[in-house]
Amino acid sequence: MTLTLYTHPMSRGRMARWMLEELGQPYDAVYLDYATTMKTPDYLAINPMGKVPALVHDGRVVTECAAIVTYLADAFPDAGLMPADRAAFYRWMFFGAGPFESAVTNKALGVEVPPEKRGFVGYGSFDRLLATLDATLSARDFLAGDRFSAVDLYVGSQIGYGLMFGSLPASAALSAYWDRIKDRPARLRAAGLDDAELARMKHDG
Incomplete structure (x- = not known):
């Protein structure tokens, strides 16, 4: 191998x-x-x-x-990194690879989507995307089940980089989520x- x-x-x-x-x-x-x-x-x-x-x-x-x-x-x-809850895994993995990354990248590049054009982008608006992540991570410790999985590694990495470089606001939910996973050996x-x-x-x- x-x-x-x-x-x-x-x-x-x-x-x-x-x-x-x-x-x-x-x-x-x-x-x-x-x-x-x-x-x-x-x-x-x-x-x-x-x-x-x-x-x-x-x-x-x-x-x-x-x-x-x-x-x-x-x-x-x-x-043990593929959780039993495959629906949540694929939902949040593709959320991370699509709307989340696009929204953060556009924000960093200064790309502003006019309100009447938000239907063209997968994330709608940066604020809505953040509200979705914040609400989800306020209600659970991990994205797919009750323990760390590969989707937390992927989405969590993006959150960690966003908090580090200032492309994401340091909300209580996002900061606590990153704190839960950042010290894994x-x-x-x-x-x-x-x-x-x-x-x-x-x-x-």
């Missing part, structure tokens, strides 16, 4: 690395550079988009971070590995 993650320490690949650390399976991490190695023919044969992360599992390629996290939860059931290991690589890149560069 081979697992290889193609990533960069300043990318969504940090989520995929956290997921791999949760699995406890051996894997290799290949760090790529945005301007050079991500655009080589060898890597474009893996991901023609020329971006990371990408996962290769026994010759099978998975791209897109939400797909990688979902695939690994399903492929390694012994890790697998996340701390993954962050340590990526932070060390980032420091090496800066030193070498």
